[in-house]
Amino acid sequence: xxxxxxxxxxxxxxxxxxxxxxxxxxxxxxxxxxxxxxxxxxxxxxxxxxxxxxxxxxxxxxxxxxxxxxxxxxxxxxxxxxxxxxxxxxxxxxxxxxxxxxxxxxxxxxxxxxxxxxxxxxxxxxxxxxxxxxxxxxxxxxxxxxxxxxxxxxxxxxxxxxxxxxxxxxxxxxxxxxxxxxxxxxxxxxxxxxxxxxxxxxxxxxxxxxxxxxxxxxxxxxxxxxxxxxxxxxxxxxxxxxxxxxxxxxxxxxxxxxxxxxxxxxxxxxxxxxxxxxxxxxxxxxxxxxxxxxxxxxxxxxxxxxxxxxxxxxxxxxxxxxxxxxxxxxxxxxxxxxxxxxxxxxxxxxxxxxxxxxxxxxxxxxxxxxxxxxxxxxxxxxxxxxxxxxxxxxxxxxxxxxxxxxxxxxxxxxxxxxxxxxxxxxxxxxxxxxxxxxxxxxxxxxxxxxxxxxxxxxxxxxx
Numbered sequence: 001x002x003x004x005x006x007x008x009x010x011x012x013x014x015x016x017x018x019x020x021x022x023x024x025x026x027x028x029x030x031x032x033x034x035x036x037x038x039x040x041x042x043x044x045x046x047x048x049x050x051x052x053x054x055x056x057x058x059x060x061x062x063x064x065x066x067x068x069x070x071x072x073x074x075x076x077x078x079x080x081x082x083x084x085x086x087x088x089x090x091x092x093x094x095x096x097x098x099x100x101x102x103x104x105x106x107x108x109x110x111x112x113x114x115x116x117x118x119x120x121x122x123x124x125x126x127x128x129x130x131x132x133x134x135x136x137x138x139x140x141x142x143x144x145x146x147x148x149x150x151x152x153x154x155x156x157x158x159x160x161x162x163x164x165x166x167x168x169x170x171x172x173x174x175x176x177x178x179x180x181x182x183x184x185x186x187x188x189x190x191x192x193x194x195x196x197x198x199x200x201x202x203x204x205x206x207x208x209x210x211x212x213x214x215x216x217x218x219x220x221x222x223x224x225x226x227x228x229x230x231x232x233x234x235x236x237x238x239x240x241x242x243x244x245x246x247x248x249x250x251x252x253x254x255x256x257x258x259x260x261x262x263x264x265x266x267x268x269x270x271x272x273x274x275x276x277x278x279x280x281x282x283x284x285x286x287x288x289x290x291x292x293x294x295x296x297x298x299x300x301x302x303x304x305x306x307x308x309x310x311x312x313x314x315x316x317x318x319x320x321x322x323x324x325x326x327x328x329x330x331x332x333x334x335x336x337x338x339x340x341x342x343x344x345x346x347x348x349x350x351x352x353x354x355x356x357x358x359x360x361x362x363x364x365x366x367x368x369x370x371x372x373x374x375x376x377x378x379x380x381x382x383x384x385x386x387x388x389x390x391x392x393x394x395x396x397x398x399x400x401x402x403x404x405x406x407x408x409x410x411x412x413x414x415x416x417x418x419x420x421x422x423x424x425x426x427x428x429x430x431x432x433x434x435x436x437x438x439x440x441x442x443x444x445x446x447x448x449x450x451x452x453x454x455x456x457x458x459x460x461x462x463x
Contacts, residue, residue, distance in 0.1 A: 100124055100182040106175070106202055112256055112389060119260055120200040124182070128194040130266070132162045136284060137291045138379060139164055139265035143257030144275035146174045146236065149181060150229040151276040154315075156191040161284040163196040164264030165275075166257040170250075171209025173243045175202070177235045188225035199260050201253065210240045251393030251438055255401075258387045271379045277306060278421045281317055286418055287379070290361035299410045301378040303367065305351050306334035306343060306420045319417035323352065331421075338426045341373040342399075351416055358417040367412035375399035376412065377420055384410070388449060395439030396446050404453050407461060 101123055109118040126132070133139060140159050143166040144152065156163060167182075169175040178200075186193045223231045262270055269291060273279070294302075307322060309315065310330040316322040325331035335342035345367050354364045367374075375398040385404045391397045406412075454460045 099179045100186060100198075101175075101179050101200070104200070106200070106206065109202075114389070116204055117201050117253060117256055118204065118206070119256075120202075121260070121264065122197060123200045124186075124198045126162070126193065126195045126197050129162055129197045132195050133266035136161045137267055137288050138269045138271055138284065139267040140271045140273060140279065141258070141261035141265050142166075142273045142275045142277075143254070143261045144168070145252055146177050146181075146232075148275050149178075149185075150232045151278070152196070153185060153189045153192065153228050154278050155273075155275065156189055156196060158279050158281050159284060160191060161195060162265065162267065163192075164199070164261045165196055166199045166201060166261040166264070168201050168252065168257060169206070170203060170247050171206055171243050172211040173209065173239045175200075175206075176212045177232075177238055180235055181232055184223055184231055185228070188228075197264055199264050201256060201260060203250065205246070209246060210242050212238055248434070253389070253392050254394075254397045255387035255389045255391050258397075259389070262382055265382065268381060269379050270382045271304070271377075273377050273420065276422055277377060278315065278423070279304070280319075280417075280419045280421070281315075283418050286361045287415075290415070291379075296411075299384075299405075299408065301376075301380040301384065301405060301410050301412050302363075303346055303376040303378050303412050303414045304418055304420050305346055305348060305414065305416075306377055306422060307331050308334050308336070308425050309421045309423055310425050311423055315421065319358065319419065320356065322419060322421075326352070332425065334422055335426065338428050339373075341371055342375055345369050345371050345374045345412075346376055346414055351414055354416050361415050361418055364414045364416035367414060370406055370412065372403065373399045374406075375402050378402075378412065379415075380410075390445050390449070391442050393438035393442065394435045396442040396449075400446060400449055403450075407453050407457050407459050409457075409459075 104120055104123050106118065106120065109120045111118060139162040140155070141164045142152075142155065145168050149167070152165065167178055169178050182198060185196075223234075258272060262272060271279075271287075307326075308331060309325065313325050313330040316325055316331070322331060333343055333346075333348045347365065347367070347369070351364050385401055385408065387397065387401045388404075391400055
């Protein structure tokens, strides 16, 4: 039997213990745990935690409209990236947040008068919508289908006040697009997060249309805050042929949407527009100052002149800049070439010749040559007649309501120097045939509508 030299057993034991300690240190290094925050990071490897913080910092740095930077962001410069968050139960510190409308159940809601559409009022309320509505006299009400919603960031950037936005989703696929795109807008654009409140309208056939089955495979996690239109176009690829066919066969409920958006405003005055109508810069401050002292004898609607802007031009910062674009042929009155009666009664010539370098809103003139089919964008107390929901699609949707206002005795007062713009110089041949078909269908309904309002107000203006 071999005997070990004295103390060799102890040496072997010490060697084995040293080897074990060495491997323990390799596998579980002493700096691998963050003990500085036991509540949040207990048991988490510090290197992983630091990596998550680095990713978060990089995202926040690249996107000035990220949630962490909302209070520090400069106003309207959109750059770089934002992250579309994954579904979570609540907001957390690692940039994961719930998708918009997460807790909305579309199986129930308020029906319209004909039980054709289900409505979810105040589906998402802007973080400061209530306070903003209390501190201002005017709310901008607008409506949009999924295709045109990319215009809302610029609307919100110019309109620093409450916005009531009605959204239409034909089916689950469009509803999914809305959820992701509204989340994107709320993350990227501070005024949308703060002041935009969204309402949802869906058709009775909503559940019969296709659902998004491979959502996580089709939607990327990263989008660029600088390109809302490009982002939306990518999301619209989620729609199937069946959903698109349904949209082609069914008219868009414009007047339902306008009524929903109007009633979502909580202010004395409502400025009703379409989502692609962009208000001039600093409109909220200028209009608030005007309406603090505005006096109206009878019923008044305050017209905001609307212009088409060439896509090659920069958005005019003031009336003087707009005049310069008109002289260069890069701007003109809205619908001047497509349908002149749409805005003609506003009398743009008189507005353009009014005094220059205006620093406050004033009444430029009163509309004296009201014409049938006039449909200006206007501000009024929301006691004006509702938009008749028999008119759907295109044609006679806005002008029927304005016509009723005229029959009811409203005066139309044109304001200056505020204005609105629509991107693109429109040409009649560019309009699709289906739009004219919808216009003809609504024209037939208008004769009945006209006889009803003559009887209601006991007034026939013989236009």
